[in-house]
Amino acid sequence: MTTNIFSRPAASEADYWAVYRLLVDTVRPLPLGLNWDVRRWEGRRFYNENPTGNPDWAEGVQLWETEQSQVVGAVIAVHPGWADLQLHPNHHHLVSEMLDWAEANAAGPTDSGDGSQLHIGAFAYDGGRQALLAQRGYEQMTYGWVIRHLRFDTCTLAQPNLADGYTLRTTNPENVADSQRIADLLNAAFGRAFHTAAEYQWFTRKAPSFRQYLDLVAVAPDGTFAAYVGVPFDDVNQRGIFEPVCTHPDHQRKGLAKALMQEALLRLELMGAVDVTVETGDRIPANALYNSLGFTQTEKGYYWRKLL
Numbered sequence: 001m002t003t004n005i006f007s008r009p010a011a012s013e014a015d016y017w018a019v020y021r022l023l024v025d026t027v028r029p030l031p032l033g034l035n036w037d038v039r040r041w042e043g044r045r046f047y048n049e050n051p052t053g054n055p056d057w058a059e060g061v062q063l064w065e066t067e068q069s070q071v072v073g074a075v076i077a078v079h080p081g082w083a084d085l086q087l088h089p090n091h092h093h094l095v096s097e098m099l100d101w102a103e104a105n106a107a108g109p110t111d112s113g114d115g116s117q118l119h120i121g122a123f124a125y126d127g128g129r130q131a132l133l134a135q136r137g138y139e140q141m142t143y144g145w146v147i148r149h150l151r152f153d154t155c156t157l158a159q160p161n162l163a164d165g166y167t168l169r170t171t172n173p174e175n176v177a178d179s180q181r182i183a184d185l186l187n188a189a190f191g192r193a194f195h196t197a198a199e200y201q202w203f204t205r206k207a208p209s210f211r212q213y214l215d216l217v218a219v220a221p222d223g224t225f226a227a228y229v230g231v232p233f234d235d236v237n238q239r240g241i242f243e244p245v246c247t248h249p250d251h252q253r254k255g256l257a258k259a260l261m262q263e264a265l266l267r268l269e270l271m272g273a274v275d276v277t278v279e280t281g282d283r284i285p286a287n288a289l290y291n292s293l294g295f296t297q298t299e300k301g302y303y304w305r306k307l308l
Contacts, residue, residue, distance in 0.1 A: 005072065010058040024038060150265075179200045186244065209232035
């Protein structure tokens with residue numbers, strides 16, 4: 001029986017949770033990383049200073065749904081000129097239509113400002129999407145990302161070894177000082193200036209995947225936060241998601257992030273987690289760290305760009 005699929009913009013609270021359901025339900029049927037993990041979708045909505053979440057979360061989100069109101073596809077305009085496709089495995093035939101929408105609605109200016117462009121990601125394992133993008137005039141770029149995967153039934157975990165003078169503990173998001181230290185660390189580690197205590201607090205209160213038990217910091221001898229590892233948890237799929245992993249520039253090369261990740265892995269195993277992922281760019285030091293921890297499966301993705 002043919003199912004009619006309709007496309008429309010996301011708008012309501014129900015739409016947010018319908019996309020959430022799509023992401024959760026497709027973790028196991030799809031190859032690693034093909035759709036967003038729930039942490040990334042939660043971040044779009046809840047990592048925000050607004051107590052009710054980002055009021056603009058639905059901007060640039062187009063849905064494809066069945067007559068029974070099941071969302072089976074979504075295009076998310078991440079930034080002007082960048083869009084990601086989320087898709088149910090039974091509806092790959094929608095990709096061309098989703099790209100049509102993205103090219104018409106999610107394009108952004110080129111770096112030179114003399115035209116428009118759109119970036120779409122494709123994993124190296126996804127030959128079908130790469131072929132379709134090439135047919136439509138996209139060119140593979142040299143830049144991309146990497147997702148790493150560890151299964152608990154195939155590895156032996158090590159005990160953490162924290163550098164002398166540092167202590168390990170969970171965060172306390174309801175403590176304003178703790179939340180400010182997290183914001184300060186994120187800004188310093190990633191070269192930013194926009195993170196605040198409030199956005200971190202509201203995420204910890206609202207995001208379904210947040211687990212304080214898995215939110216770990218290394219505290220320096222002077223009481224500042226030297227490293228931070230957060231591990232949101234997907235209950236349905238029993239999957240941990242390392243996001244973020246960072247160390248303050250003043251405390252690097254001490255093995256602090258590694259020790260926090262080792263502790264988090266032990267805690268995940270005790271919780272009965274099946275597996276855990278971490279996503280990163282092409283940074284060699286970060287990927288060397290993940291190799292040493294047992295993240296043996298590595299999937300590389302590249303961005304494809306079309307000039308419009």
